[in-house]
Amino acid sequence: MARPRNGRGEGSRRRSLSDPLSAALLPPPNETFEQKEERLRIEVEAKRVSDGIDEMIKQERADMKKTKADVSVLLLGQSESGKSTTLKQFQLLHAPSTFHAERIAWRAVIYLNLVKSVTRILNALSPDGDEEADDNASIAVSSEAGHGAVPNYERYRQRLQPLIELEARLSHLLSSPDEDEPTQLGPLNGAWSQTNEQMNGHVGPNSVSSPSKHGNAHSRRTEVAVHTSKNWKKAFSLGNKAKNPMSPHTGEIQGWWEDPDDPVHDLHACAPAMLDLWRDPHVRKRLEEKKIRLQESAGFYLDEIPRITAKKYIPTDPDVLKARLKTLGVVEYPFLVTGGANKGVKWKIYDVGGARNQRHAWVPYFTDVTAIIFLAPISAFDQVLEEDRRVNRLEDSLLLWKYVVSSKLLSDVSIVLFLNKCDLLRSKLGAGVRLADHMISYGDRPNDYESVSKYMKNKFGVIHQQFTPNKERELYCHYTSVTDTRRTATIIGDVRDIIIKQHLKDFKLV
Numbered sequence: 001m002a003r004p005r006n007g008r009g010e011g012s013r014r015r016s017l018s019d020p021l022s023a024a025l026l027p028p029p030n031e032t033f034e035q036k037e038e039r040l041r042i043e044v045e046a047k048r049v050s051d052g053i054d055e056m057i058k059q060e061r062a063d064m065k066k067t068k069a070d071v072s073v074l075l076l077g078q079s080e081s082g083k084s085t086t087l088k089q090f091q092l093l094h095a096p097s098t099f100h101a102e103r104i105a106w107r108a109v110i111y112l113n114l115v116k117s118v119t120r121i122l123n124a125l126s127p128d129g130d131e132e133a134d135d136n137a138s139i140a141v142s143s144e145a146g147h148g149a150v151p152n153y154e155r156y157r158q159r160l161q162p163l164i165e166l167e168a169r170l171s172h173l174l175s176s177p178d179e180d181e182p183t184q185l186g187p188l189n190g191a192w193s194q195t196n197e198q199m200n201g202h203v204g205p206n207s208v209s210s211p212s213k214h215g216n217a218h219s220r221r222t223e224v225a226v227h228t229s230k231n232w233k234k235a236f237s238l239g240n241k242a243k244n245p246m247s248p249h250t251g252e253i254q255g256w257w258e259d260p261d262d263p264v265h266d267l268h269a270c271a272p273a274m275l276d277l278w279r280d281p282h283v284r285k286r287l288e289e290k291k292i293r294l295q296e297s298a299g300f301y302l303d304e305i306p307r308i309t310a311k312k313y314i315p316t317d318p319d320v321l322k323a324r325l326k327t328l329g330v331v332e333y334p335f336l337v338t339g340g341a342n343k344g345v346k347w348k349i350y351d352v353g354g355a356r357n358q359r360h361a362w363v364p365y366f367t368d369v370t371a372i373i374f375l376a377p378i379s380a381f382d383q384v385l386e387e388d389r390r391v392n393r394l395e396d397s398l399l400l401w402k403y404v405v406s407s408k409l410l411s412d413v414s415i416v417l418f419l420n421k422c423d424l425l426r427s428k429l430g431a432g433v434r435l436a437d438h439m440i441s442y443g444d445r446p447n448d449y450e451s452v453s454k455y456m457k458n459k460f461g462v463i464h465q466q467f468t469p470n471k472e473r474e475l476y477c478h479y480t481s482v483t484d485t486r487r488t489a490t491i492i493g494d495v496r497d498i499i500i501k502q503h504l505k506d507f508k509l510v
C-alpha cells in the first residue's frame, strides 16, 4: 500500500543512488561543521572503495572474455534440491565482487521469504486454514491434531495484517512480467511504490492470490518465481553505485530507509509481533502438531527477525545463500578459473528450474555439456513434491537420477552427484524421524546419520551402475550441505579438477 509522503517535498525525497557502503554513512541530524567535514572525508573514502569494487567487477568481466577452452556444466535435480544455491556458491568463489554488489538486491527476496513464513504460520493457526503438513504421513495426523485457534490468534492476525498486504505486494513486484530497465526515477523510487489498487488484476501467475481474512492460504504452495529473462536484481539494486552519492539538494547521502514506500518500514513495525508469534509456545506446539517444519523451507529467517527487520539491514553472504527464489527458465553463468593448473579455462554453468513443468527445458542442453552436477536432497525422504503432493520427494529424485544416468545423450558426460541437505538430514534423524517409515526397503537398519547417508549413496550408486550406457563412467559422489560456504568451496574445487581432468582426457590432451 502506498503511504503518504512524510511531510517533505517530493524534491527533497528524491534520492541519489547510493550504494550500501555510502548509504551507511547517512548524516546525523544537527551535525556540526566538524562532523560534516569528517563525514565528507569518510564519504570520499567510501566512494574510493566503491570505485575499487567497480573496477574489480570490470576486471572479472574482462577476464571472462579471454578464453582458452569451454567447459559447460549443467546443474540438475528436483525443485528445492539446491541447484541455485550451488550456483551462488560458484559465484561467491569466482566473482565475489559481483556477488557482493548484488547482495542488496536479495533484500526483496529475503523479506518475502520472512513474510511468507509468517503468513504460513498464521494460516496454520487459523481455525479454517488449510495449510498442509510438510510430509506425507502427517496428513492423517494433522486432521486429528488440535482444532480451534491458538490463544491470541485474532490479535496476532490484526497485528500482522500489514505483512499480509506486503506479501502480495512483494510477490507481485518480484514475479510480474516487467521491463528490464528500471523506471526513470531510479530503481528505488520505482521498485516499492506499487499500490494494492495498481496490483488488482495484475497478479502474476506465480505470485500469491489476494490475502484471505485468515492469512494467505496459498502462502506456501504458490512459491514466488522469477523468470530468468527478468532482470530483477537490477530493479532491486541501489543503482549502479552512483558516481555522485550526494543529494543535489542537501549534500547528504540518503539511504533506502528514507523511502516511505520501502518494505522495511512495515517489517520494522511488525517485528515485535513477529517475535511474539515465533516465540509463543502455543504457536510452536500447533506447528509441531501440524508437522509444519519451517526450518526446511525459508523459515530460518524467523530466528533472525531483529537483524533482518532493522532499518539499515544489508544481507550477509549466508542470508543470500539461504534466500529462496524458484527458478523458471535457464540461467547461464560464465566464469573463468584464474589460478592453478586450469588457469584461463572458461566455464559455463547452467542452472535450470527443477519443478516438473520446467524439466522439458533440460534436454536441449544435454547435447553440448561436459559434466552434470546432480543434486539429490536426501533429507527429503519424508516430504512430498510441491507440484504433486502424491509423490514422495526421494522417490522423485531417484526416478530423475535414473532418467539422467541412463540417457544415451549423456553417456560420455561426467556425472557428479551431490547428496545434498545433509545438515537437515542429520537434524531430522536426530529428531527421531525414521527413514524406514517412508522407505520400506530400509528395514530395521539403524536410523543414524552414518547408516542412512551410506544407504542413500549406495542406492544412487546402484542405479548408476545398473542403468548407465557407459560402463566405464566413474561416478563422483559428495555428501553436501550447499548452504555451508567453507565446505562447499572445497568440494567445488575438487569437482572442478575432476571435470577438467576428464574433459582433457576425452580430448586426449592428457
Ligand SMILES: Nc1nc2c(ncn2[C@@H]2O[C@H](COP(=O)(O)OP(=O)(O)OP(=O)(O)O)[C@@H](O)[C@H]2O)c(=O)[nH]1
Pocket (backbone or CB within 6 Å): 077, 078, 079, 080, 081, 082, 083, 084, 085, 086, 297, 298, 321, 322, 323, 324, 325, 326, 327, 328, 352, 353, 354, 355, 420, 421, 422, 423, 424, 480, 481, 482, 483, 484
Ligand atoms: N539447510 C539447507 N538448506 C539448503 C541446502 N541446499 C539448499 N538449501 C535451501 O533450500 C532452498 C531451495 O534451494 P534452491 O537452490 O533455490 O533450489 P533449486 O534446486 O534451485 O530449486 P528450483 O529453482 O525450484 O529448481 C533454499 O532456501 C536454499 O537455501 C542445504 O544443503 N541445507
Ligand SMILES: [Mg+2]
Pocket (backbone or CB within 6 Å): 083, 084, 085, 325, 326, 327, 351, 352, 353, 354
Ligand atoms: Mg533454482
